[in-house]
Amino acid sequence: MPSPPDVIALLEGAEVLSRTRDLRDIFRTAAEHAMRFLEGSYGLLFAVRFTPPNLTVSLLGCCVSDGAETFWDDAYGGQPWLPVDPLLASCLEADFGHAISQEGDMWRLAFAVGALGQARWVLEIHGPVRPREAACQALSLFLRCFENQHQQWEYANLDTLTRLLNRKTFDDDFERLIAAAELAEQADKLPLERRTASHPQPCWLGVVDIDFFKKINDNFGHLFGDEVLLRVAELMRQSFRSNDKLFRFGGEEFVVMLRSVGEDDVRGIFDRFRLAVERHDFPQVGRVACSVGFARIDPRLSPADLLGRADEALYYSKRNGRNQVNGFDELVMSGKLRITAPASQALIQSDVDEIFL
Template identity: 40%
Template sequence: MVDITGHRDHAMLDVAVISAVHELAAAKQTRVLSLVADAAGPLIRQRACIAGSEATPSSTTPGDLPLAVLPSLAACLDKRAPSASATSDEGDCILWMPIWIGDKADTILEIVRSDQFAADMVPMVVGIVGVYRNFQNLLDYSERDSLTGLLNRKTFDGQLSRMLQTGGAQALSAPEAPERANEAGQWLVVADIDFFKSVNDRFGHVYGDEVLILVANMLVSSFRADDRVFRFGGEEFVILLRSATGEQAHAIIERFRTNVAAHLFPQVGTVTVSLGYVQVRPGDSPVAALGHADQALYHAKTHGRNRTCHYDEIVATGQLQLPASNDTAEFF
C-alpha cells in the first residue's frame, strides 16, 4: 500500500498495482487494460503487464483487441458487475476486475493463474483494487482542468518530457528524410481560439466559459484515444498527437479546425481556432519544441486566422525566418 500510494503518475501507479497483485495472487500474468472507444466497437488495449517476474515495456505491447472476442468481460461491463472470469484455451484461469468510477470503467485489471483462485485470495485483491480505484480517482482529479475536464498544464510538462525522452518506437530521427515522410511520428499541436477576448467582452464570461467547454469537447471527439489533449491556460490548448504520419497529422488537426468553424455556439454564433504544429523527436528540448509550435501558431494568427500552420513547412518555404544559432543561450 505504501508503494502504491507513493506515486503521483498514472503509469507508475499501474506498475505498482500489478506488481502487488501479481505477487499476492501468485499469478502467471497480470495486466492493466484500457477500454477504448472505436467506431467499429470497443477495444481492449494493454497499458501495463507483468509476465513471470518482468514488466513488459510499453514499446512492445500487443495491438488492440476487440472487446467482442472476450464475451465474459463484455457481459461483465454491460451488467456493471464487479468481476468476471473465464478459462483460456490453454486452461489458465482468468479474472477480470473493472475499475468502476461511477458508472464508467475505462480501466480493467486482468489476473491470469495456471489454477483456480483461492477463496481467501480474492477479497485481498478486491481490497487492493479499491485502493487503486480511489487513488487513481485522486490522481485524475489533480491532473484535470476544473472547467473543461481536459488534462492540465502541470500534466502536460511531464508527458511532453516523457514523449521527448522515448520519442515513440516509430518517431522519425531526422527532418531531412523525405523518403520517410510517410512513417509515423509524434507531433505537438498548439491551438488558440480566435478573438476570444471579444467573446468575453460582448457576451460575458459565462458564455465565454461555455465556448471553452464546447471547444474542449470537440477536441476530445476530433482527436484519437491515443492522443493527449490539454488546456494550457485561458483560450489556449495543446495536443500531443501520437504515431501519425505527416498527412494523417494534418488531416486530424484540420478536422478539428473545420468542426469548430462549422459549429454554431449558443448566443455567440461562429467561433474559429488557429493552430500551429511541429514534429517532435527523441532528444528535442521541451522549450524548443513548444516554441516551434507556438511560432507556427503565431504565423497562423498573423496570416488570416482560422488556419493550420506546420512549422517545418513555413520554415522550408521561407515564410518564417529562423534566428541565428546561439550555443550559449540558456533557458530558465
C-alpha cells in the same frame, strides 16, 4: 480463501500505491501487484469511455510474467478506441464488478475499476488457474486503492475546468516525449533492411487556440465561454488517442503531445480535430473555430524552442485566415517562415498574445 501471505502482499501493494505520485507508476504498480496476486501470465489495462450509446476501451499498457518477475509495458503508440467484448461489458455491469470466462486452458478475468456506470478502467488478467471468489473480491478492494490514488493524482495534475492536464505537468511529460523522439531518430538511422513496420515514428507538439474567444466571452458571457472550453476539451479527448497528452495551457490555449505518428499522418490528425470543432453545435454560441500550429520534436531543442516553433505555425494560421492547421517545417520549406534564433521567441510570443486579444 487467499492464503495470508498473498493477502499481505496485496496490502503491501496498496501501501506502495499510496506513496506513488507518477501516473505511469500508478498504472504499473496496480497491474503488477494484481498480476502477482492472481498468479497471472499476462494482463491488460484499458481506459473506458462511454459516449452514448457506445462503450469503448483503449489499451493503456500490458503486464507479462515469466514466473519469477512481472514486467509492465506502456502502450506508448497510443491505441484507438474499440468496442468492448462481452466479458468486459459484463464486468462493467456492477460496482467494481468482475467477470470470468475460460478460453482453452486459460482463464480470462476482467475487473472494473469504478462504480456502476462510472468505471474508467478495466483490468484484464489471463492465467492458468481460476481464482476463488474471495481472491477476486480482495483484488476488487485493492483496485479501489488504485482508483483513490488516481483521483489524488487528478486533483494535483488536472485543470479544474476542462479536466485536461494542467500546465505544471508539462515539463515531466515533455521529458518523456523527448526520450521517445530520440528513439524515433535512432530508428530512422537504421538501414532500410533492418527497419520494421513497428519501429518508432516521430513525435510532435501542437498548439491549439480557439478563434475569437474574447468575442465569445464579450457577446455571450463567461458562463457560455466556459461551456465552449469544456466542449472543445471533450472534442480533443474524442479526436486524439487515449495516450496522447492533452494540456490546457490557460485561457483558450491548449497543447497536444503526439507520440509515434508518421510525417504523412500528423496534419490529418490535427485537421480531424479542427473539423470536429468546426462542425460542432455549441450551446447558444453556435459555430466555433480553432487554429492549430504544430512542430516536430527535435531532441536537440529545448521545450521553449519547440513551443516557439509550434507557436510560430499557430501565429501563421491566425494571420492567414484562422480555422486552419499549419506545420512549422512545411512553412519553412515553402519559404513562408524562417527559422528564428531562440532569443527572438519572447518577441514572437508577445506578437502571438497580442493577435489573440
